[in-house]
Amino acid sequence: MVIVVGSGAGGATVARELAEEGIRVTLIEKGPEVAEKDAFRCYANTDSEVKVMRTICLGGTTVVSAGNGVRCLEEELNQKGVNLSRYLEETEHELGVTVLPDAFTGYGTGKIVAAAEALGFVVERMPKFINTEKCRSDGRCTFGCPAGAKWSALRFIEAAKDDGARIITGMQVEEVMVKGGEVMGVRSGDKVFTDDTVVLSAGALETPLLLRRLGLPETSNSLFVDTFLTIGGVLKGIGFNEEITMNAAIKFDDFMIYPHFSRHLVDAIAKKGFDVSPRDILGLMVKIKDEAVGTVAGADKVEKGITNRDAMHLSEGASVAGAILTEAGVHPSSLVATPLRGAHPGGTARIGIAVDRYLETEVSGLYVADASVLPAVPGAPPILTIVALAKYVSRIIAEAYRR
Numbered sequence: 001m002v003i004v005v006g007s008g009a010g011g012a013t014v015a016r017e018l019a020e021e022g023i024r025v026t027l028i029e030k031g032p033e034v035a036e037k038d039a040f041r042c043y044a045n046t047d048s049e050v051k052v053m054r055t056i057c058l059g060g061t062t063v064v065s066a067g068n069g070v071r072c073l074e075e076e077l078n079q080k081g082v083n084l085s086r087y088l089e090e091t092e093h094e095l096g097v098t099v100l101p102d103a104f105t106g107y108g109t110g111k112i113v114a115a116a117e118a119l120g121f122v123v124e125r126m127p128k129f130i131n132t133e134k135c136r137s138d139g140r141c142t143f144g145c146p147a148g149a150k151w152s153a154l155r156f157i158e159a160a161k162d163d164g165a166r167i168i169t170g171m172q173v174e175e176v177m178v179k180g181g182e183v184m185g186v187r188s189g190d191k192v193f194t195d196d197t198v199v200l201s202a203g204a205l206e207t208p209l210l211l212r213r214l215g216l217p218e219t220s221n222s223l224f225v226d227t228f229l230t231i232g233g234v235l236k237g238i239g240f241n242e243e244i245t246m247n248a249a250i251k252f253d254d255f256m257i258y259p260h261f262s263r264h265l266v267d268a269i270a271k272k273g274f275d276v277s278p279r280d281i282l283g284l285m286v287k288i289k290d291e292a293v294g295t296v297a298g299a300d301k302v303e304k305g306i307t308n309r310d311a312m313h314l315s316e317g318a319s320v321a322g323a324i325l326t327e328a329g330v331h332p333s334s335l336v337a338t339p340l341r342g343a344h345p346g347g348t349a350r351i352g353i354a355v356d357r358y359l360e361t362e363v364s365g366l367y368v369a370d371a372s373v374l375p376a377v378p379g380a381p382p383i384l385t386i387v388a389l390a391k392y393v394s395r396i397i398a399e400a401y402r403r
């Protein structure tokens with residue numbers, strides 16, 4: 001039997017892969033099981049200077065993703081001895097990653113694309129894991145899709161369950177039990193689950209704490225988050241808030257720009273004296289590869305600010321975003337920025353330090369499969385890479401079971 005801790009991109013994949021191989025799996029998730037459309041109620045963002053975003057519920061943070069599916073860190077992982085190419089291919093196929101047909105490009109996004117191209121920028125389409133037969137183009141991806149059109153880890157959890165996996169929700173694993181250098185199981189309160197294989201997939205803010213409690217190496221002082229802000233202004237009646245978010249990308253050396261609506265913009269613009277509703281705002285996200293100097297000091301104790309270099313890249317990006325929005329018809333006097341946030345926490349139990357190239361820790365049978373192991377700042381959506389890593393470690397564990 002294998003115990004998996006956490007049910008997000010990493011944990012759900014491991015549970016599904018191993019259950020499919022006929023291995024008995026117990027998946028333990030701290031958060032509740034909620035309807036997909038209600039996942040936004042489970043946001044548990046940190047209160048650090050850069051707010052780190054995640055959701056604590058069955059399916060983890062995948063349930064509120066924007067559905068962006070791109071490869072990242074393939075080369076960096078290769079250099080660490082992990083070749084993910086076949087697992088990435090498999091992942092893209094299973095998640096149905098594709099560029100959406102033109103009919104799914106909203107009016108506001110179209111205006112942004114035209115404005116950026118008029119200014120000489122190259123705009124790319126964003127590959128998505130969204131089923132267009134189900135998608136209602138209602139702009140609710142990051143709330144939790146009401147139509148179940150976007151892939152989330154819930155699909156893999158359902159498949160794991162069908163293959164006999166036991167899924168426990170509302171239970172926080174507090175300790176990994178180890179004896180003589182071998183993993184023995186996990187503990188939550190007075191409940192003990194014994195096993196000789198444990199996979200930690202509690203996410204980059206929690207996995208390093210479980211390792212630290214054991215005195216194992218971790219890298220909780222190298223947290224990255226792909227820091228971002230959203231710039232927006234008034235374009236009356238544009239209805240951009242109801243479009244598929246981030247459905248295009250403009251690449252620069254030090255930052256990325258994506259069409260993006262944020263509810264934070266509404267209040268900020270209203271404070272400037274404009275009479276606006278969410279339907280009246282056009283926006284762009286500026287996202288950087290931040291410097292990995294954040295720290296996870298303890299449960300709910302995350303420190304993440306911005307360095308001089310981060311500030312420089314965010315400012316450059318914001319000025320380009322402002323120019324594109326102005327070209328698209330937004331009045332410059334209405335432009336505002338949201339608070340700084342980060343939605344890709346990772347790097348806190350890095351491969352080569354906390355785990356070896358087989359994603360195993362110094363404790364025999366104790367593995368990590370989540371964003372913690374990523375060896376560098378992605379500056380790009382990491383779900384495909386995390387799912388591929390989880391498939392990779394699942395094959396290693398399954399092989400060990402067959403021997």
Ligand SMILES: Cc1cc2nc3c(=O)[nH]c(=O)nc-3n(C[C@H](O)[C@H](O)[C@H](O)COP(=O)(O)OP(=O)(O)OC[C@H]3O[C@@H](n4cnc5c(N)ncnc54)[C@H](O)[C@@H]3O)c2cc1C
Nearest residue numbers: 006008010030060061065066067068173370371381382383
């Ligand atoms: C708004 C938003 C939009 C995003 N959009 C995209 C996108 O479009 N594309 C993309 O690639 N990425 C996107 N991301 C990032 C992506 O969702 C994460 O990088 C990814 O889900 C991380 O996977 P993970 O397995 O490391 O952690 P998670 O998916 O966060 O899963 C960790 C799970 O472990 C559980 N857990 C934690 N501690 C314990 C414990 N002690 N015991 C038991 N369970 C525990 C948590 O509750 C959680 O369910 C987005 C993120 C956000 C916030």
